[in-house]
Amino acid sequence: MTLQEDCYDTLDIQRHIRRRWHQERDTLIARSYWTDAQKKEYVLQHLAGVVDYAFNQIPFYHEYYKASGYETGALRSLADFESIPTLDKNILRSVQTKDFIPRSLAAEAPEMFWSSTSGSSGVALSILSDLDSVSDNSLTYYRMFQRLSGPAFSADRWIYNIHHIRSWVSSMSGDYPTFTLNDIADVEQFVLHMELLRPVILNILPSYLPVMEPYARRIAQLQLKAIITNSEASSRHEREHYSSIYQTPVLDEYSSEEIGIIALECPYRHYHPEFDFAHVELKDLSRTGSSALATVYCTDFMCRTMPFIRYDHGDIVSVAGNDSSLCKCGKHGRTIERVEGRKDDCLQTTGNHYVPAAAVTNALDSFFNADPNVSSFRLIQRATLIDFVFMYTGADTEQISPSLRAFLVQLQTLLKMPVQLKIERVAALPDTSSYKRKKIISEARKNG
Ligand SMILES: [Zn+2]
Numbered sequence: 001m002t003l004q005e006d007c008y009d010t011l012d013i014q015r016h017i018r019r020r021w022h023q024e025r026d027t028l029i030a031r032s033y034w035t036d037a038q039k040k041e042y043v044l045q046h047l048a049g050v051v052d053y054a055f056n057q058i059p060f061y062h063e064y065y066k067a068s069g070y071e072t073g074a075l076r077s078l079a080d081f082e083s084i085p086t087l088d089k090n091i092l093r094s095v096q097t098k099d100f101i102p103r104s105l106a107a108e109a110p111e112m113f114w115s116s117t118s119g120s121s122g123v124a125l126s127i128l129s130d131l132d133s134v135s136d137n138s139l140t141y142y143r144m145f146q147r148l149s150g151p152a153f154s155a156d157r158w159i160y161n162i163h164h165i166r167s168w169v170s171s172m173s174g175d176y177p178t179f180t181l182n183d184i185a186d187v188e189q190f191v192l193h194m195e196l197l198r199p200v201i202l203n204i205l206p207s208y209l210p211v212m213e214p215y216a217r218r219i220a221q222l223q224l225k226a227i228i229t230n231s232e233a234s235s236r237h238e239r240e241h242y243s244s245i246y247q248t249p250v251l252d253e254y255s256s257e258e259i260g261i262i263a264l265e266c267p268y269r270h271y272h273p274e275f276d277f278a279h280v281e282l283k284d285l286s287r288t289g290s291s292a293l294a295t296v297y298c299t300d301f302m303c304r305t306m307p308f309i310r311y312d313h314g315d316i317v318s319v320a321g322n323d324s325s326l327c328k329c330g331k332h333g334r335t336i337e338r339v340e341g342r343k344d345d346c347l348q349t350t351g352n353h354y355v356p357a358a359a360v361t362n363a364l365d366s367f368f369n370a371d372p373n374v375s376s377f378r379l380i381q382r383a384t385l386i387d388f389v390f391m392y393t394g395a396d397t398e399q400i401s402p403s404l405r406a407f408l409v410q411l412q413t414l415l416k417m418p419v420q421l422k423i424e425r426v427a428a429l430p431d432t433s434s435y436k437r438k439k440i441i442s443e444a445r446k447n448g
Helices: 011-031 036-057 059-066 089-093 131-152 187-197 213-221 236-246 357-368 397-415
Strands: 113-116 126-129 159-162 178-181 201-204 226-229 250-256 260-265 271-273 279-288 291-299 311-320 335-339 346-348 354-356 374-381 387-394 420-425 440-442
Touching: 011 131, 036 059, 036 279, 126 131, 131 201, 131 226, 131 260, 178 187, 187 213, 213 236, 226 236, 236 250, 250 335, 279 311, 346 440, 357 374, 357 397, 357 440, 387 397, 397 420
Parallel strands: 159 178, 159 201, 201 226, 226 250, 374 440, 387 420
Antiparallel strands: 113 126, 250 260, 260 271, 271 335, 279 291, 291 311, 311 335, 346 354, 374 387
């Protein structure tokens, strides 16, 4: 499997990011603590820039916005911005790639990087990046590591990452190196390796938190500055529990492959949107007492290759506070309290273990993402735990049977239990109304 970042993780790009990191680090950190008024001025200017750019340069946006009466220069306030149409993956799927490429760029230009979302939606989406979007995204990650680690984040310290993707470079030409593992095959070996590298930060899927528990004492002795979780649901309770076990803050990162980091949980347990590369709109859905639910629209306003503007991931979040709120961590503005839209992100086994959906998604993708006979798919684990349904749209079942048989073998290896796999060909995948559309749904009743 080609890693998304392999296409841009070159020495030249690492050097470029290193140069930017040294020039921009202090500004990036200072900006995190801006007031609402400072943020609004900055954001409005950039939003106006990206919308005009998209309208004039990208054929898809030109047609899409023209239909709603948009004209260049029309965006003068945040209210203007919020009146332009939103975007979602279904709309994007109907757009031809060539209509998403800016007129000023050649599609095959060497400085363009194509990647495909392998995320949770069951519908692959190609994403075009360039040097700026790749380095902006990397810098938001290095800023996160810097903020969490303080002076301990020095050029010789390792970042340890366990995930099937990495959203930044493997090092800045040797400085700030990252070691990436796709999976923990042997916990003892993994802990020994961490003891050797003594990383400053550990990035991990939350499913691995309990897996490391027998080694809690040794992990605590590593004196990690933080453990950052991402991609899957974890509860605040769970993260607080493991913060005390591993004696370091276990904090969640809310991100997507399309946008990058959307918001980060601070040590006071509020998620703060990272406002200076992407604009995060929290649109109220309902309010009961002090808690409110909101949908999330994101705009990556620094991007000029394939900007996502008012992009709806399909996530639901709980929100709190208002524009003038000040958190104990020093950050201003409304906060996300919980990401509600990523439930059932783990598969459960009859042995009462949890298997990260990302590992199974990986296997699913390797068989079906590029299969011309399958246009969309979803794997459902029934409450019995051993019964699975492969639901898909596409060609006759006969044509996909060989791939499914091979996938079944891999699924059973991943789950370490026998599994019954039923095939269901449908005209369209049913919508999941309140939660993000998913490739994997587990109907297993969760303990606790
Ligand atoms: Zn905070």
